[in-house]
Amino acid sequence: MSSLRRFLRFSAHLQLLPALESGEETLVGGQAVMEGVMMRAPHSYSVAVRKASGEIVTETAPLGKVSEKYPLFKYPFLRGIGTLGQAMWLGVRALKFSANVAMEEEQAAAAAKGTESKPAKKESFSDWAMILNLVFSLAFFIFLYKFVPLFLTRQAEQIFPVIHNRILFNLVDGVIRLSIFLGFLWMISRFKDIHRVFQYHGAEHKVVFNYESGRPVTVENAQSFVTWHPRCGTSFLIVVMIISMLVYMLLPFDGFLEKFLSRIVLLPVIAGVSYEVIRFAAKHPGSLMTLMTTPGLWLQRITTQTPDDQQAEIAIVALQHAMDLEKQQGGELVIA
Numbered sequence: 001m002s003s004l005r006r007f008l009r010f011s012a013h014l015q016l017l018p019a020l021e022s023g024e025e026t027l028v029g030g031q032a033v034m035e036g037v038m039m040r041a042p043h044s045y046s047v048a049v050r051k052a053s054g055e056i057v058t059e060t061a062p063l064g065k066v067s068e069k070y071p072l073f074k075y076p077f078l079r080g081i082g083t084l085g086q087a088m089w090l091g092v093r094a095l096k097f098s099a100n101v102a103m104e105e106e107q108a109a110a111a112a113k114g115t116e117s118k119p120a121k122k123e124s125f126s127d128w129a130m131i132l133n134l135v136f137s138l139a140f141f142i143f144l145y146k147f148v149p150l151f152l153t154r155q156a157e158q159i160f161p162v163i164h165n166r167i168l169f170n171l172v173d174g175v176i177r178l179s180i181f182l183g184f185l186w187m188i189s190r191f192k193d194i195h196r197v198f199q200y201h202g203a204e205h206k207v208v209f210n211y212e213s214g215r216p217v218t219v220e221n222a223q224s225f226v227t228w229h230p231r232c233g234t235s236f237l238i239v240v241m242i243i244s245m246l247v248y249m250l251l252p253f254d255g256f257l258e259k260f261l262s263r264i265v266l267l268p269v270i271a272g273v274s275y276e277v278i279r280f281a282a283k284h285p286g287s288l289m290t291l292m293t294t295p296g297l298w299l300q301r302i303t304t305q306t307p308d309d310q311q312a313e314i315a316i317v318a319l320q321h322a323m324d325l326e327k328q329q330g331g332e333l334v335i336a
Helices: 003-020 078-111 127-161 166-188 191-212 233-248 256-265 265-283 290-303 311-329
Strands: 029-033 036-041 044-052 056-064
Touching: 003 029, 029 056, 029 078, 029 191, 029 311, 036 078, 036 191, 036 290, 036 311, 044 078, 044 311, 056 078, 056 311, 078 127, 078 265, 127 256, 166 233, 166 290, 191 265, 233 256, 233 265, 233 290, 256 265
Parallel strands: none
Antiparallel strands: 029 036, 036 044, 044 056
């Protein structure tokens, strides 16, 4: 795989990271990665990846809770910012591990074919490559979901003056943003590599459901559950977009630059509020807040696909390793 292709592949996975990540500090959750799954418990995590040979490799380590290290993040709204920040950091770390495994396999395959005249130096994603990917992904996110919808709404406003109304303006802006998001998900889901990631995403959800049910965690039991879960990042993103529309309607800005900058500055605030909505809905099924998460469950028909037994096995291995370390540390396991 060329360096450019590898960069774009990793960047695509980074763009999907918020939609693939699930779980919170006191709950079992996880995330799909390249040919594997990351599972986390309150104080530990584990990544399990299957090589082409069938071998399963893992990375397991302790994971401190943000609220224990920084008490400020125990409070409502702030706890969402801290937890989501850690989740993204952990997601990138897990994705890097799976990407490094993939690179090792590519090197091994090239050596076996005799395309390398001498043993190549073991490759891995450097810190600089990671930083570059993160910067690129963040810039792409801001451009695609903040700048483009605002720009298109401005253009529509010139054609339809009625859109100048602040409520209607932000409603149109929100609909465009949501349409771009749905279109991006549908388009990227057509790629075979991403489809497999969505299968691992489904495996992660099935195994989490299996664990939360109290039944023995096995491939057979896990496969009996659905692939969509209320704490999924996909549901979170839909809630973020709904909350964004409501918040933007309250802002007293009319200029393009002011609107654009406010959308960037308020990202942590909106994320914190959205986290509380998801948390409340997960703990109070049937409540009014649940209605806001329902579209996310529908959308998981795209971001989660039915896994095969081997993919479910990977999720179970990751969960078992995380649980083993959690028990060694005396961590409290809480089921939602």
